[in-house]
């Protein structure tokens with residue numbers, strides 16, 4: 001299973017070399033890590049390259065709307081208990097970025113790969129994964145017209161007939177619908193705070209009933225499967241009923257859920273829960289997320305929230321009032337250009353916090369907060385917002401490009 | 413109006429609340445409360461009957477399959493049509509706009525019957541999806557300022573003789589028919605393709621719905637500083653070259 005037993009074909013070797021050269025040029029031109037452009041050049045030279053670079057690896061794919069980057073990190077840490085891991089740790093999660101990341105791991109035993117939701121089915125076909133972890137599906141970037149249920153449908157078609165073990169969230173009806181086309185599923189009760197994308201039965205369109213943590217469709221019988229793993233407070237319950245403590249440096253319920261899923265994945269590769277969970281403690285910030293940065297004598301915690309489900313989970317982990325909160329929203333290409341989703345976020349939960357609003361779309365946020373009936377101030381820059389807060393901790397929540405802007409401002 | 417509060421009905425949030433149009437409900441609530449009115453908000457899921465005693469019914473956009481299910485269930489229920497017969501106000505967006513028309517094309521590619529509350533027929537456009545900021549002039553008989561919104565749809569809606577265009581676009585596609593019309597209205601029933609949500613960008617439309625419900629010509633003034641700032645920004649964005 002391990003090691004680089006089958007060498008790459010000459011064509012694939014050429015493709016990897018050409019890809020590295022392109023990446024080096026891209027880096028030299030100051031365009032980031034170059035991993036995506038390297039992978040694109042390589043894939044054009046050899047379209048089978050992704051399959052070939054994955055050939056010698058035991059591959060785990062991780063996909064979701066939220067939490068896939070963090071979960072990829074957690075699983076990678078856990079599997080390092082058993083051998084070398086190669087991973088697209090920087091979140092380049094489309095085929096080119098994945099190819100580039102895997103091509104860098106010729107001696108690795110495991111490939112732990114975050115995959116964009118839209119590419120999961122294709123990548124799963126190419127790399128013959130041993131395991132696929134599915135966390136959640138919810139509305140994201142509405143202007144791209146990728147309907148959430150259609151994504152679930154595409155997952156479902158792509159996963160039927162898969163030999164991989166699917167580790168899937170039993171609490172997300174869309175994920176269950178997608179995964180249940182596979183014969184080999186390990187269900188994890190990982191929770192899902194956000195419910196507004198799954199009131200309608202994915203199988204028949206009936207209205208889902210949701211008493212307590214359970215859910216079912218009264219019309220067709222589609223229902224929550226019995227989980228074998230579960231998140232329970234600060235513990236992961238394994239299939240034998242043993243409870244293993246979660247000790248993460250990452251905050252929030254959602255990351256505990258990610259840890260529970262990661263423990264189930266690790267167990268599928270023979271890493272015991274205790275070892276897996278202990279190793280996850282070493283994960284701190286993930287691509288700057290959750291980092292606490294000292295800036296202008298304040299400690300600013302950087303929190304990324306890209307869509308309504310993400311904002312909901314983020315509100316549940318921030319410090320209680322009177323901790324000040326900076327909110328920043330952009331609507332550039334990578335964010336989705338429609339800001340209507342702000343109205344699906346319950347900002348009244350921020351009542352009591354001093355709120356500072358910045359970002360390209362600060363006026364959309366201002367109207368949103370005005371209607372939510374919470375007090376806020378609008379600033380032209382993050383620096384001005386920080387200066388308006390008292391010394392101490394500030395929670396800064398931003399969507400994708402706003403988060404990158406914020407990292408630059410605070411020097412992270 | 414029943415008792416002394418404004419009854420605002422949010423139709424089928426389980427099916428038609430995918431594009432932030434819930435904001436329209438929040439706007440009507442907020443604008444009414446700022447005028448000292450009591451508001452009773454009723455969210456009606458698609459397995460519940462539509463109450464017929466509401467004052468303002470709001471319907472949002474949704475994905476293609478939920479749109480088909482919503483139209484089937486609304487026709488079976490019949491409550492919304494009865495409410496409109498009683499003089500209720502309907503404001504609907506995108507998929508909701510198509511549903512309250514006579515006919516639309518559903519996710520199966522079939523022509524499907526709508527509620528017939530507006531004399532419009534919708535089809536699916538062949539052209540690229542309409543996505544982006546829109547600027548339009550609202551029908552002058554409504555006495556409302558310019559319309560700013562965000563469109564994100566592939567539908568094309570043709571107006572029959574009983575429906576008037578809600579607005580005429582300067583920038584953006586609107587009804588997608590190429591004739592510059594956007595949305596439709598007749599008496600107390602309104603349909604639009606605009607998200608944003610549209611009432612957050614055009615709070616005077618929310619006020620207009622409240623005035624219709626109360627049968628008054630004016631409402632006490634509000635401080636609209638942030639709405640105005642957002643409107644100016646979005647109007648400038650719509651007119652700027654891409």
Ligand SMILES: [Zn+2]
Nearest residue numbers: 201204217220
């Ligand atoms: Zn069902």
